[in-house]
Structure formats: structure tokens, C-alpha cells
Amino acid sequence: MRDVIGAKDYDLVVVPQIEPTVICMIACIGIRRNFAMHLHGNPRLEPSHLKAKILFFLMRIYFIKRLTYVFGTSPRQLESFKAMFRSNVRQYWLPNPVRRFDALQKPEGEEGCVTFVNVGRFSFQKGQDILLTAFAEAYKLRPNIRLKVVGYGDGEAELRNQIGDLGLAAVVSVEHHPDNPSPALAASDVYVSTSRWEGWSLAICEALRFGLPVISTDCEFGPSDILVDRRLGLLVPVSGGEELVRAMLYYCDHLEEERAHAEFRQNFIDIYDTERVVDVHADALRIAAMGPAPLIA
Structure with a gap:
């Protein structure tokens, strides 16, 4: 991770979920980058084993203040994260894009079922x-x-x-x-x-x-x-x-x-729809990439 992220002057590093974000930020200590964490699940229910508990603790006491942005898949998820970590980090709701499917005719099933x-x-x-x-x-x-x-x-x-x-x-x-x-x-x-x-x-x-x-x-x-x-x-x-x-x-x-x-x-x-949501995601990436890059030290 350190070799890849340090190889180029990236404006923004986006990492999914809390545990991988902490690991990634530890690997990049001393490298100046903007980090955005993208939440997918429910952080309150996810630290179920010792490794997760340790990484959540490190996020709460140290790394949370060094994030540029927190992205989330639902507004209430972001509010829950903010309360759980007492976070003042800027947040951005990124709704999941819903793909379109080829039209399919409903097959005949069991009659009356x-x-x-x-x-x-x-x-x-x-x-x-x-x-x-x-x-x-x-x-x-x-x-x-x-x-x-x-x-x-x-x-x-x-x-x-x-x-x-x-x-x-x-x-x-x-x-x-x-x-x-x-x-x-x-x-x-x-x-x-x-x-x-x-x-x-x-x-x-x-x-x-x-x-x-x-x-x-x-x-x-x-x-x-x-x-x-x-x-x-x-x-x-x-x-x-x-x-x-x-x-x-x-x-x-x-x-x-x-x-x-x-x-x-x-x-x-x-x-x-994907075509509508992609602009929301693009705007979030542009905004987060402009944030001041913290020095992880």
C-alpha cells in the first residue's frame, strides 16, 4: 500500500470501510495525502472481533481527525457514524447507483401461486x-x-x-x-x-x-x-x-x-439511476480532493 500510494502524487485516496482505512493510513504515515473513507455497512455493529475493536479504537482516538471526508451510502448511516466517533469530519452522502436491466418477460409459474x-x-x-x-x-x-x-x-x-x-x-x-x-x-x-x-x-x-x-x-x-x-x-x-x-x-x-x-x-x-448518481460521486471526489492534505505523523 505504501509503495503504491507513495509512487504518485495522488490528490485523494478513497478507502472502503473503517478497518481498511486505518490499515492504509498506518501504512502511509509520513506521506502527505488526502484520505476519504467510504462507509458501506453499520459501523456500530461491525467491530465484532479483537482486531476490529483495535482498529476502531485507533480510528476514534487518532485517525478520525486526519480524514479529509467521510462518504456514506445513506444519510442516517452518516449521522450514526458522526455520533459514534464524535466526528467533525466533513461528510458526503453518495447514493448507490442502481443499474438498468434488459427487459424480461415474466415467465409462466405455477398457476395461482x-x-x-x-x-x-x-x-x-x-x-x-x-x-x-x-x-x-x-x-x-x-x-x-x-x-x-x-x-x-x-x-x-x-x-x-x-x-x-x-x-x-x-x-x-x-x-x-x-x-x-x-x-x-x-x-x-x-x-x-x-x-x-x-x-x-x-x-x-x-x-x-x-x-x-x-x-x-x-x-x-x-x-x-x-x-x-x-x-x-x-x-x-x-x-x-x-x-x-x-x-x-x-x-x-x-x-x-x-x-x-x-x-x-x-x-x-x-x-x-447510474447516469444521475455518477455526477454526485464525481462532485464528491472533486471536493474531497481539494481539501488540505494532512501529514500523518
Whole structure:
């Protein structure tokens, strides 16, 4: 890192997340550069092991004052970071760009069935275990529902075991679309996010791009920054439980009237279109690069 960053007179070094930023800034002690940190997740929940705790401590007591800018994926995330680190560093909200997808015709599914879909890394953070538990309860009341769980990750074996233990193998499919979730989104009726925490949620935005209504857990920030209108979707507690089940049942019973809002969802998410957001990112980089370069010493 030191060799690369010191090789040229860079105006700005942008590093994602707190831990890599501290490591990078330690490596560059004595080199005059502007550093911007780009937050993605929830800093309050991320220092879960000793190494992370040490790096967070170093950020709080020393490196925070030497940052030029803090970029974040949601306004409330930046406010949470500011309070957690008692930071006076300038902040800039950089909304995630939402890509466009080729138009896909909805494939024919099982007649009379309502298909839910979840897209994300198979991990504790993304809460697929919460989703499967609620889906199992909803399935007892609405046997016409189906679920697609799309993603990858170390938690796949545990996910498949839970599907088997709940007796859902015939109605829940695990799918892998590593570069493009559009086949699964186009084949579904309702998107469900059960994350325990998020920085934003690009997956929710991409589901809205397809006109799907969204059910999401109301984690500290991210989904609630996006689902600002009832026509976009419903927020439920992070624990899921009965309220998540009720939300799934609601969309089962009101799917046709909810489909009337599909165009509203698609138009709404255009504010995060790549072509619009790229200018926001470019402006942030230009502003941060003009900041006074601190000497890390």
C-alpha cells in the first residue's frame, strides 16, 4: 500500500470501510495525502472481533481527525457514524447507483401461486434464517406461496439444512445468479429483505426497478431511507416474527391491487439511476480532493 500510494502524487485516496482505512493510513504515515473513507455497512455493529475493536479504537482516538471526508451510502448511516466517533469530519452522502436491466418477460409459474424472492449473501447479516422461519408460518396459512432465495456465501449449507428441517424443500428454491439477479426478480411477485443491518440496500432498489413491492426489516438505516412511500413497500421489525408473516399474507391477498403501483416504483427508483448518481460521486471526489492534505505523523 505504501509503495503504491507513495509512487504518485495522488490528490485523494478513497478507502472502503473503517478497518481498511486505518490499515492504509498506518501504512502511509509520513506521506502527505488526502484520505476519504467510504462507509458501506453499520459501523456500530461491525467491530465484532479483537482486531476490529483495535482498529476502531485507533480510528476514534487518532485517525478520525486526519480524514479529509467521510462518504456514506445513506444519510442516517452518516449521522450514526458522526455520533459514534464524535466526528467533525466533513461528510458526503453518495447514493448507490442502481443499474438498468434488459427487459424480461415474466415467465409462466405455477398457476395461482405468489412467489417471494430474496437476493443477498448467505450470511447472518442478511437474515435468511429470519425469512425462512416466517415463510414457514405463512405457508401453513397460504399453501400457494413460493420462495426464491438467491445468492452465495459460506452460509449456504446452513440455509439448505434449515429449508429441509422446516419441510420447505418443495416450495423454496436456492438459486445462484452471481452477476445478474434479473431472472429471479422477473419471475417473482414480491421482494423480501430480512437483513439485521444494512448500509443501504442495493437489492431493494433493484427489486423496485422491476416494479416489485418490497417487505423489509426496519434495520437502523438503509431500507427505511428507501421505502419512504407506502406504495413502495412495508417495513417490519428486525426480528421478523408475526409482523413479517402478516406482511407476506397481505401481499398474497392484495397482489393484484399492489401491481397497480409497479410503474410508480420503477419511476421512483430512477432518482438513483447510474447516469444521475455518477455526477454526485464525481462532485464528491472533486471536493474531497481539494481539501488540505494532512501529514500523518
